[in-house]
Amino acid sequence: SVExxxxxxxxxxxxxxxxxxxxxxxxxxxxxxxxxxxxxxSSRVTAVIPCFPYARxxxxxxxxxxxxxxxxxxxxxxxxxxxxxxLYAEPAVLQWIRENIAExxxxxxVSPDAGGAKRVTSIADRLNVEFALIHKERKKANEVDRMxxxxxxxDRVAILVDDMADTCGTICHAADKLLSxxxxxxxxxxTHGIFxxxxxxxxxxxxxxxxxxxxxxxxxxxxxxxxxxxxxxISMILAEAxxxxxxxxxxxxxxxHVPL
Numbered sequence: 520s521v522e523x524x525x526x527x528x529x530x531x532x533x534x535x536x537x538x539x540x541x542x543x544x545x546x547x548x549x550x551x552x553x554x555x556x557x558x559x560x561s562s563r564v565t566a567v568i569p570c571f572p573y574a575r576x577x578x579x580x581x582x583x584x585x586x587x588x589x590x591x592x593x594x595x596x597x598x599x600x601x602x603x604x605x606l607y608a609e610p611a612v613l614q615w616i617r618e619n620i621a622e623x624x625x626x627x628x629v630s631p632d633a634g635g636a637k638r639v640t641s642i643a644d645r646l647n648v649e650f651a652l653i654h655k656e657r658k659k660a661n662e663v664d665r666m667x668x669x670x671x672x673x674d675r676v677a678i679l680v681d682d683m684a685d686t687c688g689t690i691c692h693a694a695d696k697l698l699s700x701x702x703x704x705x706x707x708x709x710t711h712g713i714f715x716x717x718x719x720x721x722x723x724x725x726x727x728x729x730x731x732x733x734x735x736x737x738x739x740x741x742x743x744x745x746x747x748x749x750x751x752x753i754s755m756i757l758a759e760a761x762x763x764x765x766x767x768x769x770x771x772x773x774x775x776h777v778p779l
Contacts, residue, residue, distance in 0.1 A: 521548060521551045521552055521555055522555070523552075523555050523556060523559055526559070527556050527559050527560070527561040528559060528560040528561065529560065529561070529562050530561050530562060531561070531562055531563050531565075531765050532556045532561045532563065532564045532565070533564075533565045533567055533761050533764075533765075534549060534552050534553060534556070534564065534565070534566050534567065535567040535568075535569070535757070536548065536549040536552070536566065536567075536568060537568065537569040537570045537735055537736060537737075538568060538570045538571055538572025538573070538574070539570050539713070539735075539736040539737070540736075540737075542572050542573070545572070546572050546591065546594075549566060549568075549595075550594060550595070553566060553595070565761075565764060566595060567757055567760070567761065569733075569734075569735035569736075569753065569757065570711050570735040570736050571588065571591070572591055573587035573588050573590070573591050574588050575588075575683075576588055577589075604760065604764070604770045606756060606757070606760055606770075606773060607773070607774055608710045608733050608751070608753060608756075609638075609641065609642060609645075609774075610756075610773070610774070610775060610776055610777045611733065611751050611753060611756065611777050612642065612680070612708050612731075612751065613642065613645055613646065614777050615708070615731060615751050616642075616646065616678065616708070617646075619729075619749075620676060620678070620706065622676050623646065623648075623676070624646075624648070625648075625675055625676060626646070626648055626675060626676040626677070626678050627643075627648060627649050627650060627651055627670065627671075627672050627675045627676070627677055627678070627702075628642050628643040628646070628648060628649075628650045628651075628678050628680055629650065629651045629652065629653065629670070629672065629677050629678065629679050629680070629693070629697060630650070630651075630652040630653065630679075630680060630681070631652075631653050631655070631679055631681050631689050631690055631693040632652070632653065632654070632655055632681075632689070633652055633654050635652070635680065635681055635682065636652050638680060638681075638682070639652065639680050642680055649670070649671075650670065651668060651669060651670020651671070651672055651677075652668075652669050652670065653666050653667065653668050653669070653693050653696060654666070654667045654669060655667075655689065666692055666693065666696050668696055668697070668700050672697050672700050672701060672702040673700065673701035673702070674701060674703060675702055675703060676702070676703055676704045676705075676706070677697040677702035677704070677705045677706070678705075678706045678707075678708060679693055679694065679697070679705065679706065679707040679708070680707075680708050680709075681707070681708075681709050681710075682709070682710050682711065683709055683710060683711035683712070683713055684707070684709045684711075684712055684713065684714065684718065684730075684732070685713040685714070685715050685716075685718065686715055686716045686717060686718050686721070687714065687717075687718040687721045687722055687725075688721065690707050690709075690725075690730075691721045691722070691724075691725040694707070694725050694726055694727055695725070695726070698726055704728045705726060705727055705728065706727065706728050706729050706730075706731065707727055707729075707730045707731065708731045708732075709730070709731070709732050710732070710733055710735065711732065711733070711735050711736055712730075712732030712733075712736055712738060712741065712748070713736065714738075714741050714748075719741060719744050719745045722745050722747055722748065723744075723745055723747065727747050728747075729747055729748075729749050730745075730747050730748050730749070731748075731749045731750070731751060732748065732749075732750060732751070733750065733751045733752075733753045734750050734751070734752055734753060734754070735753060738750050755777070755778045755779075756773060756777070756778060758778070759773060759778035760773060
């Protein structure tokens with residue numbers, strides 16, 4: 520059962536709920552909370568969702584496949600057109616690289632698949648370094664077949680960048696590929712660290728200097744079992760987005776700056 524503990528009449532309400540753990544329970548809880556606030560006469564309700572539930576199913580990749588991300592978006596919007604602000608981890612990632620990798624000026628940003636090319640080129644441009652990508656041919660879900668490296672990583676620090684890591688098969692294979700191609704060190708930076716199944720043992724056995732994720736999904740338990748996992752705190756980004764939304768200011772400033 521969900522009950523709002525105090526009056527929200529006329530208030531601007533922000534509900535923070537990430538799409539991780541017991542996803543369906545969390546999603547239902549969020550929907551009930553939104554409804555409870557609306558019928559309690561709040562002036563506006565904003566859902567703050569650090570990790571969007573079912574986001575991986577965002578397009579129809581085979582016949583009869585659902586587009587679950589759109590279904591969830593429709594459930595949240597109540598079938599009205601509502602404004603959506605997408606927040607990006609890129610400014611925080613750039614800051615982490617500059618502050619934590621001493622030899623970042625001699626690094627190369629690598630995408631573990633062709634789909635992330637736009638993401639890595641953006642980061643590489645802003646650091647003024649080169650980029651590479653790994654083209655992979657998949658046989659079936661969660662199984663990586665052959666990997667082809669496009670780009671020169673020899674005698675450089677390779678930084679793998681991706682939107683999420685689940686079982687970590689892809690990034691661990693990619694790390695081996697980069698080291699065998701002559702990279703001096705390999706880091707992985709991922710927005711959402713799901714880390715299911717064998718992920719933790721794979722990271723522990725892989726040759727990463729560090730695997731860096733944001734805390735859109737709580738990582739305390741995973742960090743206890745894997746010393747290589749480091750976390751970028753994005754709470755300030757969410758706080759500033761909430762402040763700007765509440766005051767009617769532009770949120771796009773956050774696309775290129777980390778709030779202090």
